[in-house]
Amino acid sequence: MATSGRRTRTRNGRPLLDRRLIAAEALRVIDADGLEQLSMRRLGAELGVEGMAIYHHFHNKAELLDGVLELLLEELEVPPEGEGTAIERLRRTFEATRALAIRHPHAFLLLPTRRFNTVRALEYYERLLGLFRDAGFDARESARFFRLLAGYVSGAGLAEIGSRAQQPDATPAKLETFSDPERFPLVTAIVPELRVRNLDAIFAFGMDVIFDAMSAHLRAGAARSTRTAPRL
Amino acid sequence: MATSGRRTRTRNGRPLLDRRLIAAEALRVIDADGLEQLSMRRLGAELGVEGMAIYHHFHNKAELLDGVLELLLEELEVPPEGEGTAIERLRRTFEATRALAIRHPHAFLLLPTRRFNTVRALEYYERLLGLFRDAGFDARESARFFRLLAGYVSGAGLAEIGSRAQQPDATPAKLETFSDPERFPLVTAIVPELRVRNLDAIFAFGMDVIFDAMSAHLRAGAARSTRTAPRL
DNA sequence: ACCTGAACACCGTTCAAGT
């Protein structure tokens, strides 16, 4: 090959910037100090460059955040064929989404809030929908279970992030240590249930409910073969 | 009564500021132009005041956002006793959360991301947990179904916001009109399913799955009466 | 008590200029 990528390390010691390098550093900043602490100037400083240099690689900050989202999606690789049934791989895929929330509590918000605009995001979607198809779901059923599963893991992911870390700002009342049995008996009673050591079981419970329904749906569909009448 | 609240309209024509008035104007700004367009100076201008005046009523912006969240929670009133069974009221309550996402697409993000720090938020939690108890769930079951339901409605709410509105920033590829059957056949096939007119049915489908599981859980619990052995 | 005005340390983004 003619142009192999061996000529790194220009720019007095540091590698030349590229989109991936910048996005990776942005993810590090977000992991360390939170989404709102990511600024172009701060990111430039971390990279040993003026903040404005980043605009040579991304049109604006939104596009940079799409780049960070792409890195998150890379950590969500869909298990390839052969590693269990389609349903099992589907479950592992969505469990990976929750693991991502725990691993990147600050960056995770990008997943449920930013649209999947990039090619890599579309590729992820395509592989995921392939699992629904392989499991036996048509487009309409895939859409419905996809939104149920994706909604659950992203919403529950955000909730777990709140349960695990205390955000520094705002008013008091950390729920973990909350206790006011006089005014709020039911809230007080549920607090011990939401301790971190119970969160795995709570998440798995929700997944069980959804995957039980998916299995039942597939069995029912197999029983009546083809006869689906859309009802609007 | 001695000090009735009749003396509004000081400050040359405009009512004196208070927390509720400021939070309501903040919600209007967010509804109109998005969360990131809310600034203390902009909000002050809308209220006919310098932005710094707001700090007399809220310690910082985070506390102001808690105030906005309180207003959102007011729109989520839990149906009182007598209006159907506890399960029915539970379902209506979470349907109201989705309706809130559609009504306040920009402000809705506050619900799954901000902790419920205020007294009003705790009151909302308490009433909601009262519905789970009335339906027949103990603290542990309430925690599990609460996270499943709340996770689903907030995650699906965020997804619906994305499906309904196009965010102005970032890269192209609006999913609603996406079509690339060569490279992304499955994504292309699912796009028509996610059109706005199908979103009601998709949301209801997920709710059916969860509430069917809740009903089954209650029936099973009624059958075996009391015998729950924690397994951890 | 309630609000103003100036100040501080930041933002995202544009653009001409450097190499």
Place this chain on the structure above:
DNA sequence: ACCTGAACACCGTTCAAGT
């Protein structure tokens, strides 16, 4: 092609000062 430096129009927050 890749980065710098200055500039513009903003931020959140603090604090002394006004009424």
